[in-house]
Amino acid sequence: MSKLDFLSELGIDDLNLGGFSTEWLGSGSELKSVTPADGSVIASVKQCDSGDYEKIMQDTTGVFKKWRMEPAPKRGEVVRLLANEFREHKVALGKLISWEMGKIQAEGEGEVQEMIDIADYAVGLSRQLYGKTMHSERPNHRMYEQWHPLGVVGIVTAFNFPGAVWAWNAMIAAVCGDVMIWKPSSKTPLTAIAIQKIVNRVMEPLGWSGVMSLLVGSSRDVGEMLIHDRRVPLVSATGSCHMGRKIGEAVSKRLGRTLLELGGNNGIIVMPDADPELVLRAIVFGAVGTTGQRCTTTRRLFLHKSIAKDITERLVKSYSQVKIGDPLDSKTVMGPLVDNNAVNDFVNALEIIKKENGEILCGGVTIDKSGFFVEPTIVKAHKEMEIAREETFAPILYLFEFETLDEAINMHNSVDQGLSSSIFTRDMQSVENFLSHAGSDCGIANVNIGTSGAEIGGAFGGEKDTGGGREAGSDSWKVYMRRQTNTLNWSDELPLAQGIQFG
Numbered sequence: 001m002s003k004l005d006f007l008s009e010l011g012i013d014d015l016n017l018g019g020f021s022t023e024w025l026g027s028g029s030e031l032k033s034v035t036p037a038d039g040s041v042i043a044s045v046k047q048c049d050s051g052d053y054e055k056i057m058q059d060t061t062g063v064f065k066k067w068r069m070e071p072a073p074k075r076g077e078v079v080r081l082l083a084n085e086f087r088e089h090k091v092a093l094g095k096l097i098s099w100e101m102g103k104i105q106a107e108g109e110g111e112v113q114e115m116i117d118i119a120d121y122a123v124g125l126s127r128q129l130y131g132k133t134m135h136s137e138r139p140n141h142r143m144y145e146q147w148h149p150l151g152v153v154g155i156v157t158a159f160n161f162p163g164a165v166w167a168w169n170a171m172i173a174a175v176c177g178d179v180m181i182w183k184p185s186s187k188t189p190l191t192a193i194a195i196q197k198i199v200n201r202v203m204e205p206l207g208w209s210g211v212m213s214l215l216v217g218s219s220r221d222v223g224e225m226l227i228h229d230r231r232v233p234l235v236s237a238t239g240s241c242h243m244g245r246k247i248g249e250a251v252s253k254r255l256g257r258t259l260l261e262l263g264g265n266n267g268i269i270v271m272p273d274a275d276p277e278l279v280l281r282a283i284v285f286g287a288v289g290t291t292g293q294r295c296t297t298t299r300r301l302f303l304h305k306s307i308a309k310d311i312t313e314r315l316v317k318s319y320s321q322v323k324i325g326d327p328l329d330s331k332t333v334m335g336p337l338v339d340n341n342a343v344n345d346f347v348n349a350l351e352i353i354k355k356e357n358g359e360i361l362c363g364g365v366t367i368d369k370s371g372f373f374v375e376p377t378i379v380k381a382h383k384e385m386e387i388a389r390e391e392t393f394a395p396i397l398y399l400f401e402f403e404t405l406d407e408a409i410n411m412h413n414s415v416d417q418g419l420s421s422s423i424f425t426r427d428m429q430s431v432e433n434f435l436s437h438a439g440s441d442c443g444i445a446n447v448n449i450g451t452s453g454a455e456i457g458g459a460f461g462g463e464k465d466t467g468g469g470r471e472a473g474s475d476s477w478k479v480y481m482r483r484q485t486n487t488l489n490w491s492d493e494l495p496l497a498q499g500i501q502f503g
Contacts, residue, residue, distance in 0.1 A: 003328055004042075004099070006092035010194040012043055018189060018216025019048040020196050021059035022209045027052050028217055033190045036102040036336040037326055038370040045189045048217040053225050056213050060152055060179050061231055063210035068149040068177040075175045076126025078211075081202045082171070083119035086112060089198055093163065093191070098327040100188050101159050102335040102372070103290045105328050115167035118456045118472060122171040125477060129176065137498075140491030147481040149177030150257075154226045156237040156247070159338055160293045160393075162188035163195055165261070168456070168471045169236045169480075170212055176480040181213045181232070183223055187338055189216045230254050234480065237261070238295075241391075241417070241465045248467075259479050260467025261460070263391040264419030266442075266451035267300035267412045269434065271405070272307055274424035275448075279311060282422070282450030283397070284318050288334050288376045289452060292395030293342070295466075296420045296444075296452040300381075300388060300398045302408045308401045312380075315397075316362045319376050324367065336372040337394060343372050346394040352387045353379055358398075389415045405430055413441045419462030420444040420451040443470070 017026035026046030033042045048056070067075070086093070094109030103111075131146040153173045157165045166182055173180050184192035196214040203209050215222055227235055227250045236259040237247045244262040251258045268286070270279050286298030303311050327335035337343050343366060350364050363377030376395035381388050388398040402408040412421060421442040423434040431447050433439055443462035444454065454460050459474035461467065470476045496502060 006095040007043070009092040010089065010096060011197045012096070012190055012194060015044050015046065016190070016193050018045040018193065019052045019056055019214055020200070021056040021213040025052040025055060026216075028221060031186060031189060031216070033100060033188070034339070035099050036338050036372045037099065037328075039372070042100060043190055045193065045216055048215050048222050050221065050225060053215065053217070053222045056181060056215055057152070057229065057231060059210045060181055060213050063208070064149070064151060064179040067179055067208065067211050070177070072126045072129055072175060072177065075177060076123045078202065078206060078208060079119050079126070079171055079174055080123045082199060083116050083123070085198050085202050086116045086119065090116070093194060093198070095328060096194055097162055097188075097191050098335070100190050101162055101338055102327055103160075103293075104332050104335050105330065107290060108327075111161060111164045114164040114456060118164075118167050119171045121456055121473060122175045125172065126175040129477065129481070136487065138489075138495045140489065140493070141495075142488045142490065143486065145483055145485045147176075147478070147483055150480055150482050151178060151233045152231055153178045153180040153480060154229075154232045154235040155180050155182045156223070156226070156235065156239065157182070157184050158239045159185035159187035160290060160295070161238075162191040165238045165471070166192070166195065168460070169259075172472070172477050173480045174211060176477055178480050179211050179213070181215050181226065183215045183217070183226055186216070186218065192216060227251055228254065230256070233257060234259065236469070236471070241467075244467050257479070259469035259471065261295065261462075261469050261471060262465060262467040263417050264295045264297070264451075264462060264466060265299050265389065265391050265415045265417040266296055266420040266422075267302060268298055268421075268451060269302045269405070269408045269412060269423045270304060270307065270311060271423065271425035271427065271430055272304045273426045274307070275426075276307070276311060276314065278448060279424045280314050280318060282424070283315060284322075286450035286452045287397040288319070288322055288395055291334055291337050291374075292376070293338060293393050294452055296454065297395075298397065298451045299391065300400065300412070302400050302402055302411060304408075305401050305403055308399070312361065312378075312399060315378060319362050319378060322376055324373055324375070334376060334395065337374060339372055342393060343374060345392060346374050346396070349387060349392040349394065349396060350377070353385070353396075356385045356387055357382070358385055358387070361399075363395075383411065391417060405433055409434065409439055416465040417462065418442045418464040419466045420446070420454075422446040422449060422451050424448055
């Protein structure tokens with residue numbers, strides 16, 4: 001038995017077509033998917049070109065006219081069947097995610113579980129797309145608001161969560177009555193193709209091909225078409241701040257909507273009364289997990305001066321025990337970076353750290369073996385370090401010291417990103433200060449848990465350069481729908497609002 005048997009289970013061939021709406025398409029150039037574990041080619045993909053894009057768009061817009069009229073609970077039933085199909089292939093799909101982007105298998109399977117969880121959530125949501133009723137100022141009138149499907153949703157995802165982020169959007173959009181075109185990262189096309197094939201096993205027998213479509217292709221060839229297309233009222237994009245600004249500007253020029261989930265420079269504040277063992281586990285998982293390639297990765301650590309020495313020593317010791325290697329090996333704690341460009345970004349960041357007089361306490365080197373491996377790195381930083389204000393998508397953790405909570409919060413909030421944050425303390429005043437209007441400026445603020453590991457029940461997203469979008473739970477579904485206010489007159493009169501007399 002080969003450790004890559006999951007490829008055949010998921011229907012991945014040596015050469016795969018990268019587009020699907022009602023049929024598989026791929027008339028563009030060939031794209032090779034490379035595993036970061038050893039640099040070898042997993043398989044190739046025939047990408048979509050402009051002609052494929054137009055075919056997919058026409059198919060998708062056509063099926064929307066039918067899908068929007070399917071009762072929402074019926075749409076929820078389709079999503080329930082998708083969840084069951086994801087369950088059937090959880091292990092295989094988790095392995096593919098690990099092999100194609102580099103996260104360890106436990107995290108790969110955890111990502112598939114997120115896909116299942118959001119689908120289960122969406123099933124319940126399909127019966128809870130509530131509007132409001134309100135009293136009219138006019139006699140014998142009734143007012144209410146309702147929500148209608150929006151249309152075609154463009155979903156642009158990043159390599160680091162090649163399945164979950166699509167599902168966060170797609171499952172919610174589907175029960176809202178939308179259809180979608182998914183442009184995945186060119187670094188993880190095989191995961192997207194495998195997911196599309198799983199989707200097809202459910203959708204095709206039900207006659208719903210085209211509700212969830214796939215568009216593997218370059219930003220230049222098809223990505224630009226997607227974001228500029230007026231037939232796409234909403235573009236949900238996950239990625240870098242630079243990418244988000246480009247997409248936001250393009251879509252806003254045509255007065256379309258965007259849902260942007262962009263970079264994070266997430267911090268943890270550790271107070272003197274914090275449980276050191278709890279802190280240690282949260283930091284290591286948050287900073288080392290996914291090789292530092294999460295938008296919620298812990299990148300900055302603010303330690304009270306009274307405990308800084310002890311926590312730092314514990315961290316350095318823990319980092320020395322992190323097993324680095326094959327992401328499909330159950331003993332591995334940290335896999336490779338996604339590609340050589342990511343390694344170069346890591347190396348360049350370290351050069352800047354040295355120039356800015358940061359002290360490298362451990363790690364800080366690449367590993368001389370096949371694949372894209374580096375050592376997780378801890379840096380003793382200072383307030384003037386500009387590199388610490390940026391998001392380097394790699395396992396680099398910056399340590400800062402503080403004397404007062406206000407000082408720590410000011411340091412924490414001083415960066416341009418505002419995604420996830422955390423404080424470790426047993427003191428209620430510190431907790432409430434951190435969660436107050438004057439506290440963390442992030443979209444996510446946690447107490448005694450780390451910055452990573454968001455649950456799908458809550459709205460996920462951040463402020464400032466993180467983009468302001470919200471995905472997954474709470475009332476995030478509203479972005480995928482259009483609101484309509486209705487006034488019904490059941491009298492024989494025609495009174496005007498505000499008591500206006502006309503004629």
